[in-house]
Amino acid sequence: MANTNLGDAKAAKNDEFYTQYHDIxxxxxxxxxxxxxxxxxxxxxxxCDDPEWSNFTKYFAQNFDRFGLKRLISTxxxxxxxxxxxxxxxxxxxxxxxxxxxxxxxxxxxxFVLDRDKTGDGRIDVNDLDWDYLKGDGDFRSDxxxxxxxxADFIITNPPFSLFKEFLAWxxxxxxxxxxxxxxxxxxxxxxxxxxxxxxxxxxxxxxxGGMWFQTMNDEDVDRVVDGIKMKNVSSIxxxxxxxxxxxxxxxxxxxxxxxxFSRHKDVRGREYQHYDNYDAIEVPHTxxxxxxxxGVMGVPISFLDKYCPEQFEILGMCENxxxxxxxxxxYTTDECRKAYFDKFGKKGTYDLxxxxxxxxxxxxxxxxxxxxxxxxx
Numbered sequence: 537m538a539n540t541n542l543g544d545a546k547a548a549k550n551d552e553f554y555t556q557y558h559d560i561x562x563x564x565x566x567x568x569x570x571x572x573x574x575x576x577x578x579x580x581x582x583x584c585d586d587p588e589w590s591n592f593t594k595y596f597a598q599n600f601d602r603f604g605l606k607r608l609i610s611t612x613x614x615x616x617x618x619x620x621x622x623x624x625x626x627x628x629x630x631x632x633x634x635x636x637x638x639x640x641x642x643x644x645x646x647x648f649v650l651d652r653d654k655t656g657d658g659r660i661d662v663n664d665l666d667w668d669y670l671k672g673d674g675d676f677r678s679d680x681x682x683x684x685x686x687x688a689d690f691i692i693t694n695p696p697f698s699l700f701k702e703f704l705a706w707x708x709x710x711x712x713x714x715x716x717x718x719x720x721x722x723x724x725x726x727x728x729x730x731x732x733x734x735x736x737x738x739x740x741x742x743x744x745x746g747g748m749w750f751q752t753m754n755d756e757d758v759d760r761v762v763d764g765i766k767m768k769n770v771s772s773i774x775x776x777x778x779x780x781x782x783x784x785x786x787x788x789x790x791x792x793x794x795x796x797x798f799s800r801h802k803d804v805r806g807r808e809y810q811h812y813d814n815y816d817a818i819e820v821p822h823t824x825x826x827x828x829x830x831x832g833v834m835g836v837p838i839s840f841l842d843k844y845c846p847e848q849f850e851i852l853g854m855c856e857n858x859x860x861x862x863x864x865x866x867x868y869t870t871d872e873c874r875k876a877y878f879d880k881f882g883k884k885g886t887y888d889l890x891x892x893x894x895x896x897x898x899x900x901x902x903x904x905x906x907x908x909x910x911x912x913x914x
Contacts, residue, residue, distance in 0.1 A: 553750035555694045557591040559742070563715070564595070566780040568603070574778065576604035581688035583676045584695045584703070585610045590694060597650050597662035600877040609684055614643050614673040625843065627634030635668060645674015647684075658734065676706055678760075687712045690778070692716065700726050715776045720744065722733060722775070723838055724854065724906055732841065733851045733861075740774025741782050744842040746835075748772040773842075786848045789828035799825055810895045816867040816910055819895055831914060833863075835893045835907035848913060855893040855907040862911055869895075876901040 567574050570912045582592045592612045600608060647670050654664040672678045676685075676695075685691065685706070694717040695703040705727065726840055729736035742748075752758060752768040759769045790798070792809060799805040804825045809818045817833035820826050823840045835855060844851070853861025868876075868889040877887035879900045892903040 538653075553694065553697075553752055555591055555748075555750060558594055558720065559748060560595045562593055562742055563742050563774050566782065567715075567776075567778050570779060570781045571686060571815045571862075573604070577606050578689040579607040579609065579687060580605060580690045580692055581684055582608070582610040582693050583681055583685070583691065584613070586612050593648060593665075596692075597665060600660045602652055606651070608648075609688065611649040611676075611681055611684065612673050612676065613648045614645050621738070622830065627705055633667070637669065643673065645670040645672065645681075647674075676703060682706075682710075685712065688712060690714065704728065713777050713801060715740065715774065715778055717748070717772050718775050719836070720747075720771045720773050723773075723841060724856075726856075726860065729854055733853065733860050735846055737775055737777055738783055738846075739841045739844065740776045741780045742774050744773050744839055764828060784845055784847060785820065786845050787823070787826065787843045789826055791829045792827035795825050795827055810853075812893045813865055813896055813901065814889070814894045815866070815891070815909065816863075816865050819893060819904055821904070828912075830911055833909055833911050835904070835909055838906055838908055840908055840910065849910045850913055852909045852911055855891075855904075857891045861909070864890075872901070 550816065580596055582590070582596065585592055590610065593608075596603070596605070621829060646667055648667045650660065650662075652664065652666050653660050654666065657663075670680055672680050673850050674681065676682075681876050689712065691707050691710070691712045691714040697719055700718055700722055703716075704718075707716075708731070718728075723732060729739065747769045749759075749767050749769050750772075752766050754768070757767065757768060758766045760767050780789060795804055796808070798807065799822075801822050801824075803821050809820065809827070809830075811818050814837065817835050818830065820834045820836045823836060823843055825841075826836060853863045857869075869903070870886070873886045873889050874884070876889055877883075877885040880887060880902070887901070887903065889901055889903060892905070893907050894901050894903055896902070
């Protein structure tokens with residue numbers, strides 16, 4: 537029981553982050569600018585939400601007419617199901633409504649629907665939201681929410697990080713377009729990267745640098761306070777299957793010689809590009825050091841995906857342990873991994889050389905960070 541409680545607390549801590557309105561606005565505007573009719577006549581589902589608090593619900597409700605939406609649906613988890621670490625208090629919006637049920641509000645999720653001008657003021661906006669209790673707890677895996685998924689055209693949300701893999705699989709299973717927030721490292725998951733490689737998932741409009749700022753309820757883990765709101769910076773990105781213009785902008789490149797001569801990076805300037813010992817590819821430690829005149833395979837940081845243009849580069853695979861993409865040219869023995877560890881750290885251990893690209897430095901094996909293998913489209 538103790539371990540279960542610790543796990544629940546950890547999950548709750550990681551999941552209780554609230555996205556800022558201007559971050560949603562900045563990201564979604566890119567899709568509207570690329571295709572003004574992208575959402576016209578469509579139904580958007582915002583699952584895993586807290587509609588009374590969520591800026592996702594507010595943003596899409598306020599822009600219902602501008603986007604030409606057909607329907608907006610937002611659902612929440614029941615507080616007892618979500619196991620809020622920092623407590624839950626129903627809002628006045630809920631408690632002053634005749635539908636309010638003190639028992640249901642703990643055990644049932646809620647659904648908010650927007651599809652008509654309920655107030656009669658000539659526009660459809662946040663004031664026209666209808667709400668009710670769901671029959672169940674609002675878990676996205678329930679048949680009730682699954683039916684809402686099947687009705688929707690787009691799934692947009694900040695899903696619980698602890699359930700990210702399951703949530704993405706749930707969206708893909710429903711064959712829906714999506715826009716969601718994820719941890720940066722999620723790109724490397726074996727459940728996610730094939731979608732990236734297959735051009736079914738890509739980076740959103742918002743740049744990766746600096747992470748994202750969320751409102752947090754955790755008094756013990758606050759990076760800054762803005763206007764009395766506790767904020768936490770999280771290494772997060774937007775991922776999407778909705779097209780936007782930035783991903784079709786080619787990355788400006790210099791020749792290999794110019795990179796070696798002029799690069800701002802000390803590990804590039806004045807050095808030759810190294811060839812991996814276990815892949816037929818060269819090591820490119822920074823995205824802005826990708827050479828324009830190299831036509832072979834290159835290993836680049838995962839942050840490359842923030843600048844990836846599918847008309848400019850082909851994604852071939854990733855440096856990883858199982859050789860899922862059939863690109864390894866060498867597999868190291870246990871003895872080689874142990875010797876490499878001793879050479880690097882001066883003590884016994886195992887250096888997992890097979891999990892990464894490997895270069896040779898000073899006659900010793902050296903692993904590089906996580907790399908994506910790409911090739912320039914000729």
